Amino acid sequence: MSPKSLASIRCFLLDMDGTFYLGNRLLDGAIKFMEVIQQQGRDFVFLTNNSSNRGIAYAQKITAMGFPLSPEKVFTSGEATARFLLREYPGKRIYLVGTPALEEEFREFGLTLVQDNAELVVVGFDTTLTYQKLHRLCDYVRAGLPYIATHPDYNCPTEGGYLPDIGAIIAFVKASTGREPDRIIGKPYRQIIDELATKLQIPLQNLAMIGDRLYTDIALGQAAHITTILVLSGETKLEDVQTSPFQPDFIFENLGKVADELSKPE
Secondary structure (H helix, E strand, O other), X not given: OOOOOOOOOOEEEEXXXXXXXXXXXXXXXXXXXXXXXXXXXXXXEEEEOOOOOOHHXXXXXXXXHOOOOOHHHEEEHHHHHHHHHHHHOOOOEEEEEOOHHHHHHHHHOOOEEXXXXXXXXXXXXXXXXXXXXXXXXXXXXXXXXXXXXXXXXXXXXXXXEEEEOHHHHHHHHHXXXXXXXXXXXXXXXXXXXXXXXXXXXXXXXXXXXXXXXXXXXXXXXXXXXXXXXXXOOOOOOHHHHHOOOOOOOEEEOOHHHHHHHHHOOO
16 A cells, blocks of 8 residues: 555545445445544535436435435446546547436437447447347447447346346447447546546645455555546455555545545544
């Protein structure tokens, strides 16, 4: 772990499942952490790779658990991708493979979605996927159009097991076309952090990523060169850290222990 300090952190970027909640219950120390950072005038944003839903769905879920949350406090890979496209491909016609929720979000950002004569293709986690969508997507990718994915996850964890995620779609497209996406936005790729930092107007040195997975949350923080905090309330065990290439700056048992550290007198 590095000798970094948490004193300069103005905004904490929070993973959700395994960090703030598990299933449908808040984890120990979650509320305490929020109370402490709000008392100290610091901010937070929940960060998720899932591009099938908008921030409001996660806000409703967390609110139902007992922590009132505004949708503006959730940043998805879908929103990050929309912001990236608006800047890097202004006015381009986009063929989007995504849910109706993601389509709506893109349109609200002023992006143009088309079926025919597209100028680039974007793939999200599409729970409404059809063979027709895959056929059209592969045709466009094979034709050489710019090809962007919202995130790389192969599976989406649910309480009943796993759903095939966007990574499975990307594998299908590669098998058919030989191409991988030209750009992936979500974690562990740093583009999602760059888009959020621009939205919040906060320098990278004032951000910290908190999560329970070394290969996504901590890897993301390292890629973006921001402070990283591993919590042991979810997937990762302490012994996992020793053999991982992704080394966090700080390790705590849970968010409550992070709150204790922030509450110590300087």
